[in-house]
Amino acid sequence: MNLLLDVGNSYLKWCSYEGLRKGEIFREAYGADIGVWLDRCWQNIEQPASVWISSVAGEKVDTEVSRWVRRNWLIESEFVVSRRAQAGVVNGYRQPEQLGVDRWMALLAGRAISHQPCLIVDCGTATTIDAIDAEGRHLGGLIIPGLEMMKESLLGGTAILELEDAESIDFVATDTASAILSGGINATKSLINEMRDRLSKKLDQPVLSLLTGGAAGQLLDGVLLPKRHEPNLVLNGVAIVAGLRDNA
Incomplete structure (x- = not known):
């Protein structure tokens, strides 16, 4: 084992x-x-x-x-560590070791799932969004605060008290808890969709969004098609490196 x-x-x-x-x-x-x-x-x-x-x-x-x-x-x-190239993926960072190893593992696993251009979105403490083209080239990525970190930054930087009973709202909220929760969710979904559209135009190809991480379920509904929820991309990437999972 x-x-x-x-x-x-x-x-x-x-x-x-x-x-x-x-x-x-x-x-x-x-x-x-x-x-x-x-x-x-x-x-x-x-x-x-x-x-x-x-x-x-x-x-x-x-x-x-x-x-x-x-x-x-x-x-x-x-x-496991981030490398210049591995399992069909070429690292886009000028200094490959500076790319978070969780992001690198997710890229390896994403490449194993699809050879079309992808956005790899890891929704954890931070939300990371990485772009990869059809040849396996990592084009770079963005990092923003995760949903919980967004909420905590507002609670820590304002006089707003701890929030309970927040509800995700598609448009505008009528209570503070829901306004904060929905603000973070909609801002993150909008960024994912904007990056997806810009990458699709840049490559002139459809782009698949792969979502992973603990908060992925809160974002999935608003992310544009094509999309897939892959809860365990990082572990799947580790399995590829360990030789326990095919990378093709």
Whole structure:
């Protein structure tokens, strides 16, 4: 059994692979002491033959996770990294290592899904939007605050109190909670659709929007066709790098 991890800023997702067969995917928020959290969550997990990790959580968390794996399973973790080119994708960054590894994994997985031009949209703590053409060239991307971060920035920078009972509204809202929630959702959807239209015109081809991440479900309805919800692009990219999933 091989264990694959996607360590984000707030959540850890993991799944096992037996040969080429993927097991159940788990997603949990982790606390400040991730070692204690792993003791609780992984106390009954089967010992894997290898552990592959995509992490944007920083050195402290990475060290704690790899130390836990070494102490409990006596193996060294394999951390995936962003590269100049891999699995049919060419990195568009001038310094490839500066592209977030989660974005790189999502690009590899997106390329495996479709060889048409795509927008890869990862809706997490931040929302990232990356463009890739039909030849697998990453053209670059944008980063904006995620939906929760947008809300927290308003709550932190104004006299607005904590909001409850917010409702997503298509047009205009008649309460503050819904106005803030809908403002973030509609601003993000509009940016995705604008980028999709501009990329389609630039390449003179249809563009597929692939949405992943915890907040993707809140954005999906307003994103223009063609589109697909792919909840586990990052883990799928890790599986490609680990040789557990086909990249074609």
